[in-house]
Amino acid sequence: MTRELFFACALAAASPLAGCGDTTGSALFNFAATAAGPTDAVNGQPLEVAMTGSGFHLAITSAKIHVGAAYLASAGQASGAPAGACTLALDPSAYVGQVFGPLDVDLLSPDPIAFPAKGQTIAAPTKVGEVWLTGGDVDTIADSTVILHVEGTADRGGVFYPFIADVTIGENRLKPVQNPGLPGSAPICQQRIVTPIAIDVTPTVGGSLQLRIDPRGMFNEVDFTSTDVTKVSDSPLLYRIPDAKGGAGGALFDGLRSNSSVYSFIWSN
Numbered sequence: 001m002t003r004e005l006f007f008a009c010a011l012a013a014a015s016p017l018a019g020c021g022d023t024t025g026s027a028l029f030n031f032a033a034t035a036a037g038p039t040d041a042v043n044g045q046p047l048e049v050a051m052t053g054s055g056f057h058l059a060i061t062s063a064k065i066h067v068g069a070a071y072l073a074s075a076g077q078a079s080g081a082p083a084g085a086c087t088l089a090l091d092p093s094a095y096v097g098q099v100f101g102p103l104d105v106d107l108l109s110p111d112p113i114a115f116p117a118k119g120q121t122i123a124a125p126t127k128v129g130e131v132w133l134t135g136g137d138v139d140t141i142a143d144s145t146v147i148l149h150v151e152g153t154a155d156r157g158g159v160f161y162p163f164i165a166d167v168t169i170g171e172n173r174l175k176p177v178q179n180p181g182l183p184g185s186a187p188i189c190q191q192r193i194v195t196p197i198a199i200d201v202t203p204t205v206g207g208s209l210q211l212r213i214d215p216r217g218m219f220n221e222v223d224f225t226s227t228d229v230t231k232v233s234d235s236p237l238l239y240r241i242p243d244a245k246g247g248a249g250g251a252l253f254d255g256l257r258s259n260s261s262v263y264s265f266i267w268s269n
Helices: 003-011 215-219 247-256
Strands: 029-036 047-049 059-073 095-106 117-122 124-134 145-156 159-168 193-201 208-213 230-234 237-242 265-269
Touching: 003 124, 029 059, 029 095, 047 215, 059 193, 059 215, 095 208, 124 208, 124 265, 145 215, 145 247, 159 247, 193 265, 215 247, 237 247
Parallel strands: 029 208, 159 237
Antiparallel strands: 029 117, 047 059, 059 095, 059 124, 059 145, 095 117, 124 193, 145 159, 208 265, 230 237
């Protein structure tokens, strides 16, 4: 079953879709979806953190993210799900809603922007949200799309680190296979899906979905004194966080994929 058909089957509530078999339940309906930065963002103003987990004061002056899709589900990863699975559960009916990008979001703006097309869902309790960070097919290894671009200044003890960073999720994010007998146990799609994001809503006809993304939570463990943070200019002073595993680059990537302090789903009736 293709990934597209997998989700089509998951959302085939009232009428069967080709290849899915008979389904029962609530009727499938469309909904509008938007994405934006945090509600306390002010256009043209930096987002600040008084103290990150690594001890820095932080001022983010630019932050843009590329969202491939978002999904709603009734439950998290099923017990016994196969190694390497990039879907929440063995049963595709765990998925109850979907909306597709691509959508580029300014995270320093609180103003919602619409996904390019309406989403589809059913009126079922939703406990898990997913954000898919991909420039195309979630399974394609080679992808040079810049998923996150950030600029700002960090300081600690009177030392300042103006910085820039671009994050991609391609071959640079592949994990080594630990068990040769399970060559597909660490697929690239696992690195592109932020899950499980805890939510508690029941979509309703006429309602809409809002995805809020706060870049401040991405920097909690980033150490700007790490040896992989390189100075790229003295005048003006500028450092770059590398697009790589480990060190500050790895910490920023982990923050981008945080499921507890960065992404939130809000359903409005």
